[in-house]
Amino acid sequence: MPSSINKTNFGEVKKPETINYRTFKPERDGLFCEAIFGPVKNWECQCGKYKRIKHKDQICDRCGVEVTESKVRRERMGYIELAAPVSHVWFFKGLPSRIGLFLDLSLRVLERIIYYESYLVLEVEGNLTLSVTDDESISKKKSSAEYLQVGQVLSEAEYIQWKTDYPTEFRAGMGADSIRELLEKIDLEEEEQDLRQQLAASSSKQKKKKLVKRLQLVTGFKKSGNRPEWMILEVIPVISPDLRPLVALDGGRFATSDLNDLYRRVINRNNRLKRLMELHAPEVIIRNEKRMLQEAVDALIDNGRHGRVVRGPGTRPLKSLSDMLKGKVGRFRQNLLGKRVDYSGRSVIVVGPELQLHQCGIPKEMAVELFKPFIIRKLQERNYAQTIKKAKTMTENMSPKVWEVLEEVIEGHPVLLNRAPTLHRLGIQAFEPQLVEGRAIRIHPLVCKAFNADFDGDQMAVHLPLSVEAQIEAKLLMMASRNVLKPAHGRPIAVPDLDIVLGCSFLTKTVPLSTNGHPIRSFRDQDEAIFAHEQGSLELHESVNLYFDKEKVLGENGDAKSLLCAKLFSDKRYAKLFADKKTEKLFKKAIDTGENVKNEIEDELKPALKVKKAKEKSLLCAKLFSDKKYVTLFAEVEEEAGKPILTTVGRIKFNQVVPDGLLFEDSETGRNLPFVNQEMHASELSDLVSRCFYEIGNRRTVGFLHELKELGFHYATISGISIGIQDMIIPKRKKEMLDEAWVDVSQIESDFQKGLMSGGERYNRVVDIWRGLISRIEDALFEELKKDGEVEGFNPVHIMANSGARSKREPIRQISGLRGLMAKPSGEIIEHPIESCFREGLSVLEYFISTHGARKGLADTAIKTASSGYLTRKLVDVAQDNMITVYDCGTLNGIIKNSGEDDDQELSERVMGRYPAEEVTDPDTGETIVGRDQI
Incomplete structure (x- = not known):
């Protein structure tokens, strides 16, 4: 509202000057005037007549400055009284143009009116018609005569022709003043009713769409209490000087906000226009000056929205009011939402x-x-400093006592x-x-x-x-x-990556038996094998036979009673109790047949049992051995524990950091052992961490992760893996495979020329041939990479890709195999593949084809990042007022999940983290698995 600008502001800015460069004081009536915006110094007027707080709120009779705090210069605003009305660029140039919607004018036509190139008819007396003229440039209408109407747009030539025929019967004007006159005549109530009637009567979709836009605008203005003519400015507010500062630099120069330059342009042009109007200058000159004023105000509000961008020193675009508000570094996102x-x-x-x-x-x-505050308090408590000021000084000077106190403060x-x-x-x-x-x-x-x-x-x-x-x-x-787990899916997120995966993969690799030529050596336990390696007699990746301790295997299988039984059998004190031949036969009978011979064993043992404790333990042992379940388990473990497994020292070292209490199936023998006997890649390590978390708990998993990190980094260093150009080998059969593919493509082209298939079918079959070729070359490449080098499987590129430490198969195929098929920006695949790889080098045409996808990838990344960030901000904006106060609304409704619904995810993964709407029970036993509303 124009009147509100005058009410809320403290004075009119009449001069473009900022400060006096001799006295460094603000110029009166200028952009930094103290009489308008408040004093520069607290409780002091400009001339110095009134100083100190005792003169609070008094206005100096000499300089006109109010005695108050200097911070008001951040709050008080001024204004510029314009000599001619101007259009607000947001409402005129914004899409859709709000002024254009109100007057039903296109943006191009509206622009010609506002910038004094076309006339707008404001008043017409009676039905005025214009006769046909020979000059085609004046009128290109199909009819022989036309009626003049209010709101009609006339070019310069048409205006002269109408004025010649009807000098006083109509009135037309240019610029924002004419626009304002028409906007003032709009009655929002009548306009709304008229638009609703037109909408009801119209059958055209396009017309309805346009009418709906106009109706939304009219109802919006009506509800907000705004008037359409307020989109035309007669007064411009000047923001507070402390928000557009002028700072003195060394050497007598000044740094100023861009807004000051933009305001200065507006004031200069406005003052010049006033002077020309007072001098009754020719209409052409005044019109040109009005146009320049409109452009200056446009640049102030939104520089670059219309016409040429106003630039400062060094061709840098000046930051307008809109630039101060919008974007990442604008007032809202930087200062209000992004406060430090x-x-x-x-x-x-x-x-x-x-x-x-x-x-x-x-x-x-x-x-x-x-x-800092914690340190200051602790310094005072310790009597290192008696006052806060002293403690602050000690902190700023980094006194040795400060470091001592800091160690204590940060603990915990x-x-x-x-x-x-x-x-x-x-x-x-x-x-x-x-x-x-x-x-x-x-x-x-x-x-x-x-x-x-x-x-x-x-x-x-x-x-x-x-x-x-x-x-x-x-x-x-x-x-x-x-x-350790990611809340989205319940799988570990704190998992080994990059160097750690590389180190673990290198450590757990094995050399094929045929490569070293040595017989496989056997070791009684893990320590013995590691000792042999440390003595230099055993390689890290050399295969060995490893035996397991019988008691450990029993214990790891999770059966305490069987373990106790094994210990009793191995204890010399109780060995004589079972030395009797009859007892031995009975035990053997129990083991072989699984029969319950408890009473017979107890009878046989009773004479030999004299010590009470020995008796209890022996009887327990007898009971265990007479129980079929334990007999079977002990017999199995007894047998399995005696067999070795084929492994390496590296895997033994890896297993030393794996927590106790986990059993793993041996890939070769199928035995369940407390030993990981496979090459550890990224996925295997992730699965191992997941098992640890769910089976032995968070605390031990965290400890395991730390040891795994140390182990991975150590052996990544020991491996000394690095990539050279020679490690990127090109498949030997590549050319032969390409020639075969071209023969197949030629056959398809021939069939297409004969009319045996459609264009779409030809395209799909050609693309399929190239896809198949790419897959075969990729497989051949990795097979050759695996065999490359002195020892199979130790090519650095192969180790990195195969272990999941870095890169996937596709980038390596593009480096050493072929780049393959590329996509156009539209997403359509170009059917001619890039046959070269980066190792060989691309031809000019191949390089040009490959730039399509690269360019689109960069553009997509930028767009996705921006749009996802914008979505986040919109969600925050919508949901920030909502507060959850009720935890359970008590609804019985839920979402039904079926096992065959999603091929990519198992049902167990999809229901993890959800609350069951009903109790889940085992269909066979009826046992409750999880209750209602339990996660």
């Missing part, structure tokens, strides 16, 4: 392989600033680490801080996946939970060691 909080810091992240999973490294300088006080964008819960996790040198934050390598972090310059923010409740919550819920 106290007790927080930010720095680049680097890897901290020496850390535990629940720890992070915080730079010492940052920690001092983060924990968790910090939160956040990496933007925070797309899921694990984007913010809690850690115990460890003081480190340097200026970079250190994080554990296994939390990188949860944060989606890497070490190519990523930054992370640190936040400090202050209250006891916040600290407890951080420790119990947000600590990284308590977030």
